[in-house]
Amino acid sequence: MTTYLEAIREALWEEMQIDESVFIMGEDVGAYGGAFKITEGFLEEFGSDRVIDTPISEAAIVGAAIGAAHMGLRPVVEMQFIDFIAPAFDMIVNFAAKVRYRTGVGAGFVIRGPCGGGARAGPFHSQNVESYFANVAGLKMVAPSTAYDAKGLLRAAIRDPDPVLYFEHKYLYRRVKEDLPEEVDILVPLGVARTHRPGDDLTIVTYGAMVYKAEEAATRIAEEDGAEAEVIDLRTLRPLDIDAILASTRKTGRVLIVHEAPRFGGFAGEVTAQICEQAFEWLDAPIRRVTALDTPVPYSPPLEDYYLPQVEDIVTATRWLLAY
């Protein structure tokens, strides 16, 4: 069985073995092996030129990735927690995302880091940052939920010619375990969603750790209400697989969007707008959202549990939609 964390580690290890231009930069990624031990043993295997412990300088780390990418290297940058991507915002938004557009020279590199709540880690180690970047053309964003996708999407992201933000959910690191096929070269293309659970009565569009809560809710609805909810795992947020969302919408006519980030300006808003623009006639009910509260991520368990979307919320919203 391979955990979600091991899948990320395997993807990095294998890409570094088959491609000398792949290298890692980040805080404590070398001797310590990364805060979550993703890169444990990498320094010994690949040396300090390819596993670089940096100063606590996120802008400098991302900047170096841009320059190295211009030189044909394939940097993978680790944010110790994805919350710390904020100090690198300028380099990502103003430099990396616009350099191909402005000059024709792209910067293909990956920024990966642990996102998400549920770890009782408080306001600065629990955020989901996708909406901060969703409005920036030139960036790609992925958020795997399974070990298979964690591995396949990271390998694809490393090979991608554009900057990719790779959001790995820390709650899933050791909780998700799968048998990964050994004979297959696992590679998951960016921009393609996945049907996590098929169903005809309602569509739940989600990604990241919320895939499992959506699945649990769908199972309960099937058992208790006899309705089948289809769970679409977006996997990639940009470019968005709108075709998969529309296909499911046309099939079920009812859509619930679930994400762990706060509601206001959240990713669900964009998905909602696109469905309304392109499949309004197919809808039998208003599109609904289940999201986190519009607050910072609180620390204390009762607060954080109230902040985060729960299975019960999804069940309630699902029933409302089915009854509409």
Add this chain to the structure above:
Amino acid sequence: MSDRSLTASDLRNLLRFMLLTRGLEERLERLLKQGEVLGSLYRSLGQEATPVGSAFALGDGDWLAPSFRDLGALLVRGFPIRDVFLQYTGRTGSVAEGRDGTNQATLPDLGLLGPVSSLGTQLCALNGVALAFRMRGEPHVCMTYQGEGATRTGASHEGFAFAAAQRLPMVVVLEHNRWSFSTRSSAQAAVESWSDVAKAYGVPAIGVDGNDVLAVYDAAVEAVARARGGGGPTILVAETFRMLGHAQHDPQVYVPETELERWRKRDPIEGFERYLLEHDFETGPSLSALRDDVDGELDRAMEDALAHPMPSPTDACTRVYAEPVSEHLPWTRVDPVGYEDLSRAPLQTGASSAPPAAGTGERPTK
């Protein structure tokens, strides 16, 4: 001025690049007034010796990341004059293809990494180029530029910290031109000498008269040699002065005339011409002939550039990613579907019925 290995042709070229810089910027200013150059124009009048002299110390395979008053460095590194005009006028044919103005661009073939408008960031990016040199065992060096104001950004501090900690082959030319927009350099930092900032990063600094192109060149040669030899980064502090406002819209009324007058006497081009005449260098044809050559070259490039077409509007949708994605089809400015059906039925105005209370689940009837 110290002994050096510059030939008469090199000396002539140093002057030529400074003249090209000034003449090119003068033409851009005229084009701005004619409405051909849009946006802002940031001139380097009076500072030309620093970018020209420093970039002249680089060799093949080295990389350079200018800041926005370093047109001279770009020209030294081979950035086509015509393309400067193309970029500023928003025309097709340069790497920007109308997506960005200014004279900045990333051109790997020339070893140029273009900056963005957030100051100090290009040092961070250029560090990655230097890392690549080290990984590949290539003996090249990187050079970049920052005004003293830019050194106050977080990106600049982080870039210095990274370059120093990694002992990268990096030369940072700190252009101390006294003014960051309207803010005096004394309001930027509590240092007596800007060379002192190097102490914080544990790297050496070389102070130099930034208006003396040969002094700048000498200092750059020393810094480049240290970087190439594995000695790590150097900060080259060039003392100079911004003779015009921050950009063309700024008459810099805040700069005392006495200060301008003092620096006017230290014009880098006039000073270097005097030096060449006094030392009777064999620089080929006379200096006035050189000026004529430069003017001709600039006018031809400008004419060539102005004959290039403007981009077509939908070009705005391309080159966002390496491969086109459906998000960037031209119609994304408006809703993607349905407009073709508008002719089908009369437009409905006003609400067809009272809307139901939110969340009641009651369907409105039409």
